[in-house]
Amino acid sequence: MIKAKENQTLTKAEMEIMNYLWDMGEEGGSVRDVLARYPEPVPAYTTTATFLKILTEKGFVTSEKRENEGKTLFYVPAISRDEYRSRIMDEVTHNYFGGSFRSLVSFFIKEEKISPEEMNEIMKMVSSPPAPKGGGHPG
């Protein structure tokens, strides 16, 4: 029974774990795999196990057993990093810019977080992308 997760967001501790899982790639990882990525201070094994269980219940990851791996569960993200980024940006745009992405970008320029020159560079990239990896194999 996969939980609907429409507008859910990750807490700080959950986010850290999701980042490790995303870094791991397609095959995901076990509690130990996640634990191995923490810098000091490394949390307790059971703490990490708890969060992975919570993330599963919330629908952010799926868990699965694997051949010859005993009862060890492997956790795989059920949402991509970009999907989550998108969700967060929608949230931020809604909360601070009345839902207008344009307002957000204008704010960036006004506050000089990005220069018109950089904007132009980005626009150039759009019209002639350098190496669009992944999407749409030709032929």
Place this chain on the structure above:
Amino acid sequence: MIKAKENQTLTKAEMEIMNYLWDMGEEGGSVRDVLARYPEPVPAYTTTATFLKILTEKGFVTSEKRENEGKTLFYVPAISRDEYRSRIMDEVTHNYFGGSFRSLVSFFIKEEKISPEEMNEIMKMVSSPPAPKGGGHPG
């Protein structure tokens, strides 16, 4: 003794009150003034009073008594909406885009949250602003 508030962020309930105070303008407002802005369900008077006290302790607002207003305290934002927006955007950019504002804007285009056409419009606004209100009276 005004508290340092460098990287502090507002909780959801605190944020709502700050929004009301920002909407009120320069002179700020009392507990009742804030309370009057809430939609249903309106929280208890003391709940709002508590949050305003917390916001004062955290340094997000200052409180002051006024002439002929008895002991009623008036609360005024100690940080502007744009300053707070800026802080949040720095936070978001750091957390989700490795601190690169450019990455964030590029992401917006990639995810089609904003179109190249809109970007061009924004760029046009920058080079010839329509009515820069507020800053710098001429002459």
Place this chain on the structure above:
DNA sequence: GTTAAATTATTAAGTCTTTAGTAATTTTCT
């Protein structure tokens, strides 16, 4: 097969956030 190790499930404690009641104080009304 029994013991040790590893893993997951359950439970709980500590902190932060949210909410509001009660107490203390001050102002207003009669």
Place this chain on the structure above:
DNA sequence: AGAAAATTACTAAAGACTTAATAATTTAAC
């Protein structure tokens, strides 16, 4: 002045988030 109303201060309780210990279960080692 005394009662009522308003305001702030203090206290507490419920919920969410974080952390981890203990219990139960399964796997591995001898």
